[in-house]
Amino acid sequence: MSLHKARIKAFEDILNEDVINMEQLQKLAFNGVPDEKGLRSFVWKILLHYIPQERSAWESTLLKKRQLYQQFIDEIIVSPGGPTDHPLNLSPDSSWSNYFKDNEVLLQIDKDVRRLCPDISFFQSATEFPCPEIVNSNGVKRLHKRVEQSVLKYSTLERRGLGVAKLSNEIRRNEGVNSGDYTPLNEGCEAHWEVVERMLFLYAKLNPGQGYVQGMNEIIGPIYHTFASDSNKEFRKHAEADCFFCFTNLMAEIRDFFIRTLDETESGINYMMSKLSECLKKNDRAVWEQLQRQELRPQYYSFRWLTLLLSQEFSLPDVERIWDSLFADPQRFNSLIYICCAMILLVRDNILSGDFASNVKLLQNFPPMDVSLILNKAVEISTA
């Protein structure tokens, strides 16, 4: 049996147990999950605590969650007939003001999902499983339609208390969202980016304290891509619902990176950046000193690395491989720090000989390299 086949079998053995041994699975997954037989897609669902360890509970859990997701779609997107009270109702809770607030969120999401992974065609292509209530609504229920048709500004309304005549002047057609190839598909069809837009909008609606922050698209993207490319048709069919909950679970762990007021707290991004800096200092003092001397601050590169779990630094297959290790880390996200530190160490010679400008460039555009080199180095650091 080839090494690769043996790995697949090792995964299957663990997954065939009545109760999955999490520790074993994490250990195995840390070294990468094969893409075949929908293994990665399935293992991520377990590592992200979506599918329970007890085999007997799988079916009912999935059924329940998928129904719940359908309910979210119905209640938040399909059913609402739009604002119901008078547009001049200035109460902050009026359905119009909520509608406008939602549209601002939607506008931001719309801009970002149309910029998701432009290197690959996946997100621009049609999903096999569009949401029927939405794609057969003459466009009415499509989320991007809402922001394309009317950029009706909530703030203007609030500030000036405009009359109806003025209001209708403010409604502008704005179909020219410069979307490249991210064009909406015809009635009955739906592109993957539209699915991602829906998930992010639901997430923002269901997590009002957090809302949508740029970069979340880069977190949900690789998860959705993995689930929607599952070789198992049944799982592909429910990729959207499954992805939504896995994303929600993952966000529960990293959401503080996205919240500005938490920047300084122990779960915030500044703390993570200083941890990385310390790790670097400990492992390669010369490089650390060079960056200090050049006043090349960690924010210049590691803010993005850490916030997005490296999803903008590597090609999608490499990101997915790195995430195998991240998700398998029981102390998420210690390994993220080690991986980032390993990246710096692997270009140390360039940094030591480079000036400020070339070093920022290097770290902001990390050169393509075999990710296993990086991951091995990260393990080396973690055990040092």
Add this chain to the structure above:
Amino acid sequence: MAKKTYDLLFKLLLIGDSGVGKTCILFRFSDNHFTTTFISTIGIDFKIKTVELRGKKIKLQIWDTAGQERFHTITTSYYRGAMGIMLVYDITNEKTFDDIVKWLRNIDEHANEDVEKMILGNKCDMEEKRVISKERGEAIAHEHGIRFMETSAKLNINIDRAFSELAEAILDKSAGREADADHARIAVERRPSRAPPARACCS
């Protein structure tokens, strides 16, 4: 240390709402290309381009920032060292224009007092989608005493001009310090990441 390849170093900053085309403007300027397939900028990005003005080689170190509110704490820390700031809005999007005032307030709070500013109304190739007239752009710039230009990264309209005008304005300002040029040059060379002292006395 590498041989010096420039006379002066200017640090510039691009700010404005998300999606107005900051990254595209910078890409057009630095690489002379346009593409709509850009990922959104998270945090801060960086490009370098050397231009020649009045016989001087000027290295422009340009920082491209994320537009969304969340990133302001990260991005405002760059305002201080900036010698020039380009404030971009999208002529097809009312909100990005309304927010100019907000961005100007940000500059007042965080940047050096004598930073050179310029307002750019981008996407001027999309005439049929225009909602902000050129006059409105000019008016707000005039009101704040700032340079103004409409640009198109897509059709390469006014991009080079915008950067050289901004650089020239900075050069004019630094001309007063010309007498001290040799000294300044050494300072620039040794501390490439730090802007030279903005003025003799700030307070």
